[in-house]
Amino acid sequence: MKEFTVKQLFHISKGKKVEQVVSDNINKVRLIQIEDLRNNDNIKYCVGSNNYVYATEDDVIIAWDGANAGTIGYNLKGAVGSTLAVLKRKREDFLVTYVAKFLQSKSQFLRDNCTGATIPHISRSVLEDIVIPIPSIEVQSEIVKVLNKAQFLIDKRKEQLLAMSELTQSVFLEMFGDPYLNNKGWEVQSLGEVANIVMGQSPPGDSYNLKNNGLPLLNGPAEFTNKYPLEKQWTTSPKKTSEKGDILFCVRGATAGRMNFSDKTYAIGRGLAAIKVKNENDLHFVFLILKFMYNHFQNTSNGSTFINIDKKTLENIPIFKVSDSLKERYFNIIEGIEKQKTLIEHSLDNLEANYGSLINSVFRKELFTA
Template sequence: MRKVSLGSLVNIRTGKLDANASNPEGKYPFFTCSRETLKIDTYSYDCECVLVAGNGDLNVKYYNGKFDAYQRTYIIESIDKNILNVKYLYYFMQLYVSKLRQMSIGGVIKYIKLNYLTDAKIPLPNIEKQNKIVKVLEKAQELIDKRKAQIEALDQLTQSVFLEMFGDPATNPKKWPMGFIKDLALKTQYGTSKKASEDTGKYPILRMNNITYEGHWDLTDLKYVDLDDKEVEKYLVHKGELLFNRTNSKELVGKTAVYRFEKPMAFAGYLVKLIPNEKANAEFISAYLNSKYGKSILFSMAKNIVGMANINAEELKSIKIYIPPKQLQDQFAEIVQKIESQRELFKKGLVELEKNFNSLMQRAFKGELFND
């Protein structure tokens, strides 16, 4: 199968807006470099395209319609859809993004250059075969989407249970006493600044990318670090403690998750560990910060510093929070544990579906999916 430089087949533009332009009540999608799609009141683009994050997570999306985009998002359109099917391009980019991650440059937040896209070599069969490949991959993608929908429903269930048990944090209808997160914290601790290794070190180290926006864990990209005896107490996180992402892009700063694993791990300096005191369960604090209200508070208080946003430990502790009885928080945590157990089963099934899907894509772009 012949390969063609992508730059000869597409037009590539970049978004124009800053992430501050988002509006939770907006009518149109607002694509940023995170996996989360925000909203906006207006649109600048109306097209069928593939969107590639230019920095940060380096993810890929397909969209057809009206939208707007963050200034570091690449918007890729086919020059001639009779030569290059946009969905075919999307599936190719899903594979190619792993190479983009390897090529990315920069410090804490990696980024890619435009020529990394234009120089990419895409296998280009005729349009009829592209269409056949797209149909096969779409059917496989449907199975993945259904499983993801089940997982998302469980995430919504957690928030639904939270609101039912404690009430909307914005209005506190149950009239719980008010306080601050510092009133629920025994201790906070910044993570280690030690340089991590790809494959050597006693302890896996959690970094900002390991916490998802929804408050879960993605352990597919772990590095390792060694800690001496004094550092172990400070820089290990244990089951039932909370990690908070204090520095990231504005839309991602404040990602929060409870550490639910038996074996402790190290955590990096862009995270804050919070150990709850006798008044609190970390699952309650995490659900509060991951609620719609909590996300809006975190977004509004994040300070931009040289392209990054920051909420330090003292600012985290200063966030207002209602304080229900500890017994009720513990009951909520038990429900969360059951939901998380089911979620893990669904995730394992999703991993298998995605593995099969990736195998299909590999075969498709090697010309092995159909006999010529």
């Protein structure tokens, strides 16, 4: 079996700052950002320019900067944002999908070997030195086929979760209306009135560690799960913290608006805010309001391309004044849906764990040989 380094297979071009435009612009081209490496749920556009770096469906794209550094995408066409890089092939004797899936198996390795104390950056030398086994085209195709079948099951579970989320959203909209438009005319109060908001602050770089010393440190969605975050690094000099019961809210970048709940005390970096709802009975309703406004957060910010939601913006978010009895009625209606979602989420976790084992087995040549 032949082996090649990434440097032997690809030219690497770092993306550039791209100005986003509204989707109905006649000269639009797709703007590819980190979230697009996972799905096509929130497509953005820009006006084409010779100054931009472009990807085609035959390229591999990697998240170069930030908490998601090392995330791999492919089969995308458009202008590439400044936090991404494009890998363009130098030769034709391999399947891009095969190599992209191999690099996906190295995402954590790339993340673990990033440079930068507060904002991770991919190490070009580490990436370029990765050795990729290149079997025959037939074997590459077979590997891709097996992995695609496993991915199909994962995608089906995600579709089920999405359908259930849309059902709960439909019930919410029927009862309360759109949180941003307030088309049912509710009396509102600001988020700043119902919650205290703590904006994260990065600890000193030399306080970071992987040895469980100090408080677990959260910098953004890289540590998020479906509900509670995972501990991946720690700091001995926390500047800002969240407490149990707080809403963890992403304020920066392509994942602005994503949320988790804080299940204990965490140090929070500048990519997060802790929303401390004053009345415990309001917690889940406030979470729902914020969740339904995700697309609004993605398209409204202080930054022209890099989203940066400040404290004032958060404090001014309108929250409906709704009786406790009506909120209780809503949660009673969706209780059964949420139980089904939990079962599907557990199934999805198992499928994703199995996929991780499968992809590692494949590329250790346990299932295939040249």
